[in-house]
Amino acid sequence: MTYNPMEVNICGVSFKNPVIAASGTFSFGFEFSKLYDIDRLGGISVKGLTRERREGNPPPRIAETYGGVLNGVGLQNPGIDVFINNMMPFLETKRTVVIANIAGDTEADYCYMAERLSETKVSIIELNISCPNVKRGGLAFGVKPEDVGAITKAVKKYTKKPLMVKLSPNVADIAENARAAEAGGADALSLINTVSGMAVDAETRRPILKNVTGGLSGPAIKPIALAMVWKVYNAVKIPIVGMGGIMSASDAAEFILCGASAVQVGTANFANPLSAPQIADGLRRYVDKHKLRDISELKGRLIVD
């Protein structure tokens, strides 16, 4: 087999490159597969799943801000059963890592979904305890370090699949929450989810999102995300998947330098639907240009004088 300098290994799962489509921006891969071969991606984190089908929030659900996108979709999804029965057969024909992102109203929901996913070919379960757009659950489990530790520990009992805990930036100290997830048995961490935000129309005097507040993503939050990845990298030993406003290969390299083993690309998929594979190709050129043995050689190699 030929040597692949772009391959990364995260908690025992091999990715052909470190670029993963971020949850909530890629649905289940079907739409983007009409535009390009999604096997070019290291992995896909699917749309956040709930136990039952969820309708999401009333529209408008999206607003453009300066260098950012504010969303309040509210986890509209077909539910875990439809995912397993109708979406997985398509994803199983692909040679890209499938990460199932799950969000529950209760601890029991998370455990149930983790158990159900254990029977599937999903490679990693991403625990979404950081969605700012739902009333119950979601972020409620992700704010206090003790809650983060408890939900991680509880879900771990229900699955042998690697568990990746997705952290919220809307917390007192993200490093504390990262350590709590690690202590609870998390195999990896992904960060950051969206930053709580708001957009207002001065003419109508109304918030643009029906939900009033939403989650901010895109290049506007990249500096926040980089600082948090660096902070968490220095606090835990488990691998980190970094995200927050990655638009280019050099953005991705910045996250890897700050300690990420891989990255997720989200909002960039909206600006340019071809951006995720283009970022993967660009990272390959970065490796060649900087004469690296492999992409992992870059991990955490930020030079701080």
Added chain:
Amino acid sequence: MKELFLNVRENVELRKGVVKMRLFSAGLPEFKPGQFINISAGSFDGILLRRPISVFKHDGEAKTIEIVFEIKGRGTTFLSRLKGGDLPASLFAGNGFTVPDGVKSVALIGGGLGSPPLYSVIEKHRAKGVKFYTYLGFASESKTILTDDFAAVSEKLTVTTDDGSYGAGEKGFVTDALKRDVYAGAVKPDLILACGPPPMFGALKALKLNTPTFISVEARMGCGIGACYACACATVAGNRRVCTDGPVFKLEEVIL
């Protein structure tokens, strides 16, 4: 759907704040009336999202399309100022309007900036002998657009303005004019296709005409290809995606 570059050929101001843009691509894919393009509005001035804009005219031989849009914010301002160059876009998106075989007479109902995509329906089906009775409604004379274009291809064009300021038209709502003509038997549509603001759809629904009616709805979009679930439209079957399940829905299925 294809991802390609569209070359800006022409930008004309139809009236203050409304622009008609002609775009070219040698690789223009198959088009169905009522579909839209999701076009980049550049990456300056903090712009990230593409702009979903419906197609007014489609010329398969010249490989050009024309879009009509209102200058509303940073993105449309950017687009309105372009004199040339290439812009990335995904096209053609959405389900579009269907005119089934056997349909002989269609009533088209356009409200303001919702009117342009209806033209592409006439363009496609007129040659087959389908007759189009077009009703366009605007707030006032100063807001009217494309009336000459529609007059040239419609069996009959009726223009209404809320304040009656358009001399060649009528005062009132577009749905009132449709109601009068249908009740009088002057127009007997087999199909009604509409595009405009939600209150117009509400008025159309209230007419309770026993004619299959399809509407094209508007929504703020994220990806424009069905992946992000931002552009929800409430229907009797739950929230549907305007970009891929729509933008055309059966009137009775949409919860207004």
